[in-house]
Structure formats: C-alpha cells, structure tokens
Amino acid sequence: MKIYETRTAPNPRRVRIFLAEKQISDVEFIQLDLQNGDNLTADFQRKNPLKKVPVLELDDGQYISETVAICRYFEEVNPNYPLMGSSPVEKAQIEMWQRWVEFYLFVPTGMCFQHTSGYFKDRMNPIKEWGEECRSQILKFMSIMNAHLQANEFLLGDKYCIADITAICAIDFNRVNRITIPEECAHLLRWYSAVSSRPSAKV
C-alpha cells in the first residue's frame, strides 16, 4: 500500500497519527510538493479528481481519497486499537465529535490560512473577511472543547479516538494562523499536553 501525501499538511498528519496509534507500519509514503503543483497534474487527478492529499493506493490499484475514508479502511481491516468506536452508540458518538471538530475547528483552520495568507492565491479566490470570520470560529470552538474537557479526559471520555487526532492536528496547524490555545482554557491545555506527549504525535 502507498499513501500520496505532503509531510507538512494537516490532513496527511491525521492519517499518520491514526496509523501510529493502530501500530500499522506496512505503508509506503510518497511525497508531493503542493506549492509546486504536484497535485494538479493529470496523473494525480486520475488518483483523486478533487486533487487533494492524502490518497491511499491499495495493492490492487484502487484509490481511496479523503482522510476519514482512509482511516475507515484501516479501522475495518485492522480492528485492533479501535479509534472509531466499538458499540453502535460509541461509533455514533465518536463520529459526532469527529464531525464537530472537523466542521468547527479543522475546516475553519484551513480556511483561515488559505483566505488570509495568500499561500494559494494563484489557484483560488482569497476573501480576507471570511478568513477573519473563521479565526473567530476557531476560538469559539476552543472554548466549547474546553468546557467539555472539564469533565472528560479525552473528547470521548476516557478513550482517545479519531476526534482527538483531528483536534490535535488542527490546533498544531494553527501556528500558520498565529492562533494558540488561550490561557483561560485550562482544560483544553491539559488535554493538549496529554495528547501531544503520546509517541504518535511525533509522526
């Protein structure tokens, strides 16, 4: 199996942490330079029509795009160390948190970067006011996470899961937006210190 990715981008890191937590290591990683447009070639577009990383190539030549879809594949074929839940209720609750973190923290983080930094201005229409709106959404969601983590070790109680991975990748990537966890978010800071000290966070 191969994963086409970009080392510094936040979505590929989600997959790498997921694989590290599940102790899966038989995957080859192939680097693409996004700023150089390696993802915009006709060859890569055949792998993913949306031209995004990461993309998983299975040994039979099939391609799977989208971070959470790639994680789903590995969770299904390697049920050990489950990160997406075991019972129906747990699976649903993890998917709920995973989506909350994605829609209200991870996606605004990427949009804040793209719409305020000018990084991809040759291939999109940056709208600064929208980027700044995303910045305020990020801080609002950090405060929701902080309140929840007052009574919970991780996002799903005492079990580390895929939602924690999405959150740590979003928070770390916010260095490009110059956003850090506010000092008053003590519970979020405690959680951040715990998830960051896991060996998987170093990948």
Place this chain on the structure above:
Amino acid sequence: MKIYETRTAPNPRRVRIFLAEKQISDVEFIQLDLQNGDNLTADFQRKNPLKKVPVLELDDGQYISETVAICRYFEEVNPNYPLMGSSPVEKAQIEMWQRWVEFYLFVPTGMCFQHTSGYFKDRMNPIKEWGEECRSQILKFMSIMNAHLQANEFLLGDKYCIADITAICAIDFNRVNRITIPEECAHLLRWYSAVSSRPSAKV
C-alpha cells in the same frame, strides 16, 4: 427514540430519507422552529451544544447530534439495506464520496444561502462575497458529479448509498439559492430523475 428536527431544513431530510430507505419507522419526530430560535434555548443546548438539528434522543436518554453520526447509529443497529457499505473497501469508498459531496456541494449550498440571503443575519456575520464564491463551487462540483455519473448509475456504481442522499438533499435545497442542475449536465440530470423518483425522496 425521538428526533428533534425541522421539516424544511436539509440535514434532517438526509436522516428521513436514510430511515425510509432502511424501512425504519419507529422514530418520533419533534419539530423545532429555527427562525423562532427554538434551537437556541438552554434546554436544547443541553441536547446539542452546537445548537443544530437534527438530534437523536435514544430511549436511555443519550443524545446523538450530527446527521451522519445519527445515520451511522441506525446503520449499526439495523444492518439491513446497507447505505454505508459492506466490505472495508466499499465502506471507505462510500465515506469518500459522502465527504466529497458534503464538503464540495452540501456545505457550500448552506453557506451560499446563509451568506447571501440574510436569513440568519441576526445571529451570524454574512459575507456576501463568500456566499457568491460558494455558488461557483456548487456549479463546479455539479460538473465533477456529471463526469462521474457518465459511467456510474449512482455515485458508488450500481448501489444507491448515503452519498446519493446527501447529494439529492443539497441539490433540492439549492432552490433557495436559485441554482438548478445546468442543462449540459445530462448524466447528473439522469441520476437526479432516478433518485428523485424513489419513494424515500418524498419524505
């Protein structure tokens, strides 16, 4: 089981179609008036801190928010008529398409509405230029779907799945943005006619 929802909103319709396709009918629906702020009360915020519909209340009093998380719960407890895949590869490919449709069609549809119509202007910061950018993303993704549907009956080959449900709800809701499928998208129009004529589309 109860579902708190709003009949006219697109996310609750995704759940209703999902349940109809799986022939699940033992769920009570409770209507909330979003424009009146029924979802902004302290009582509803205890059910969903993000204040969105739909929310599923289980018989033991637990709450599950987020459309796809609610669908996941029903898929897990009722594996008949699978809409989220059977094999690991199929589950991953359905999740890939479900996410593509969500990120590049469904979410831009809602944002185009919210940022151009002024509907929720008392509780958000509408940015017209961003709403118009979403409008162009919607049309771009319709063209990607059209190309894919040239060789596929549904988004996942010959199997109707949750990604088709997300797409039909997004396309129908685009009436509020005055966007319809462009005439040149013949394959998308053929697919739209097929999915719209299923009994589930009437719910």
